[in-house]
Amino acid sequence: MLRYSQLSFWEKDSYFNDLDILIIGAGIVGYSAAIELKDKYPDKKILILERGYLPTGASTKNAGFTCFGSGSEILDDLEDQEQDKVVDLIRQRYEGLQILLNRCGKDSIDFIQTGSFEIFKNSDEDVDMFENVMDNQRRLNDIIEEATGIKNNYTKSSNTFGFDNVSNIVKNYGEGQIDTGKMMLKLHQIAVQKGVLTLFGTSLESFEDFENDLVKINTENGAFLTKELIVATNGLSQSLLPDIDLKPARAQVLITKPIPDLFNGTFHYDRGYYYFRNVGNRLLIGGGRNLAFEEETTTDFENTAIITNSLKKLINDVILPNKKIEIEQQWSGIMGVGKSRNPIVRYISEKRNVMVAIRLGGMGVALGSRIGQQIATLFEKKNS
Ligand SMILES: Cc1cc2nc3c(=O)[nH]c(=O)nc-3n(C[C@H](O)[C@H](O)[C@H](O)COP(=O)(O)OP(=O)(O)OC[C@H]3O[C@@H](n4cnc5c(N)ncnc54)[C@H](O)[C@@H]3O)c2cc1C
Numbered sequence: 001m002l003r004y005s006q007l008s009f010w011e012k013d014s015y016f017n018d019l020d021i022l023i024i025g026a027g028i029v030g031y032s033a034a035i036e037l038k039d040k041y042p043d044k045k046i047l048i049l050e051r052g053y054l055p056t057g058a059s060t061k062n063a064g065f066t067c068f069g070s071g072s073e074i075l076d077d078l079e080d081q082e083q084d085k086v087v088d089l090i091r092q093r094y095e096g097l098q099i100l101l102n103r104c105g106k107d108s109i110d111f112i113q114t115g116s117f118e119i120f121k122n123s124d125e126d127v128d129m130f131e132n133v134m135d136n137q138r139r140l141n142d143i144i145e146e147a148t149g150i151k152n153n154y155t156k157s158s159n160t161f162g163f164d165n166v167s168n169i170v171k172n173y174g175e176g177q178i179d180t181g182k183m184m185l186k187l188h189q190i191a192v193q194k195g196v197l198t199l200f201g202t203s204l205e206s207f208e209d210f211e212n213d214l215v216k217i218n219t220e221n222g223a224f225l226t227k228e229l230i231v232a233t234n235g236l237s238q239s240l241l242p243d244i245d246l247k248p249a250r251a252q253v254l255i256t257k258p259i260p261d262l263f264n265g266t267f268h269y270d271r272g273y274y275y276f277r278n279v280g281n282r283l284l285i286g287g288g289r290n291l292a293f294e295e296e297t298t299t300d301f302e303n304t305a306i307i308t309n310s311l312k313k314l315i316n317d318v319i320l321p322n323k324k325i326e327i328e329q330q331w332s333g334i335m336g337v338g339k340s341r342n343p344i345v346r347y348i349s350e351k352r353n354v355m356v357a358i359r360l361g362g363m364g365v366a367l368g369s370r371i372g373q374q375i376a377t378l379f380e381k382k383n384s
Helices: 009-016 028-040 071-080 083-104 124-135 137-148 180-193 305-319 361-383
Strands: 021-024 046-050 116-121 154-157 166-172 197-200 204-209 215-219 222-226 228-231 247-256 266-269 274-279 282-287 327-337 344-347 354-358
Touching (some): 028 180, 071 083, 071 137, 180 197, 247 305, 354 361
Parallel strands (some): 021 046, 021 228
Antiparallel strands (some): 116 166, 154 166
16 A cells, blocks of 8 residues: 555645545444535535445444334433433434435435334233333323424334234334435435545544644554544544443344345334344344343454354244245444443544544434534534
8 A cells, every 4th residue: 555655746635735624434424524514614625534445334234224212222211311311312313314314315215214113022021011111102202202293103013024922012103214325325425526535445543633733643554634633433433532431332234035025114122132124025134232242342343153043043933933034145333332322422632623423322324414413513613
């Protein structure tokens, strides 16, 4: 790889000289921030730097659920957070989704509001959990209405899907699905059309304060300067930002070969630890991190036997009993999680020229565009 010192005058001038804003990470957050900032500041030179030849975190790996929270997840959140905070986070996710849909166009990313279904097992624990959701149905629906305007979001549903070993199902009206690959391609195209520069295949190794309020960016190919740095590296942030409450969380996924007469929809199972949906006539299924939390706290892109086997077992025992299913492909991605489910979006340097926007958890599809907007607002406030 050429070092920066070997680049031509033109290369340095086009990409690196007089850089106003450098964004690290070409995920949903990186692209959304670049688009928002370019809309507000068309003359600013904005560069996204991505370590992989493709985005290499979570945004191109995810399951494409446009989710803001199942009934049991929201009840969990209400146990350790005030209701206002819970409403606010749901609102942020929902607003993020609206920004994404308006920006990309529903059809170009295959958005379908299928509703999602929370599936409860036959176990005593799940029956109790279902009853708890139904006992709190009114409160939960009020919360969703306050956050999104959707009325009667959670309703009891029935098992018309042919699932086995299931006691109850609750429908979440507002959720749906997109095509993750189409979303990321579209975000890239929009950013490039607006004049955002993108460079793939270079990692930020460290950054440091430099004279004249500039930030020095150190990469494996050499160093350059920027006026403002935005770190949107989510689950891969630990080495860059060791003092922040964030851990990597690997998530593994399988997709089957085509299955005739497959149902349509998005589903959550076992307190949200598992999720599955149709992708056309294929079944996509992921989850099972709860089986090996420690092992899954990693940035290695691997698939493990313990999780792969649990996903296959779920297909055989519950989702498509008595059907012969062939797995076509498997992969994993890395999320960023912490003690709190709230993302971190703030300036971290004294001079307020380094911002972080990380810890998107498992709902970044909906939330990511809202975080992009928040980044632009913080930047605008600082510069007004
Ligand atoms: C398997 C899986 C399934 C999921 N399913 C869903 C779902 O159905 N619905 C949902 O809402 N959310 C889901 N998520 C979560 C969602 O994908 C994330 O919350 C979201 O993509 C986070 O976006 P981001 O831009 O913050 O981070 P990322 O997409 O991780 O982007 C960070 C980028 O930074 C780059 N980077 C990191 N370090 C450096 C460095 N030092 N230098 C240069 N570049 C760097 C990475 O390569 C990466 O491309 C899922 C996640 C996974 C892994």
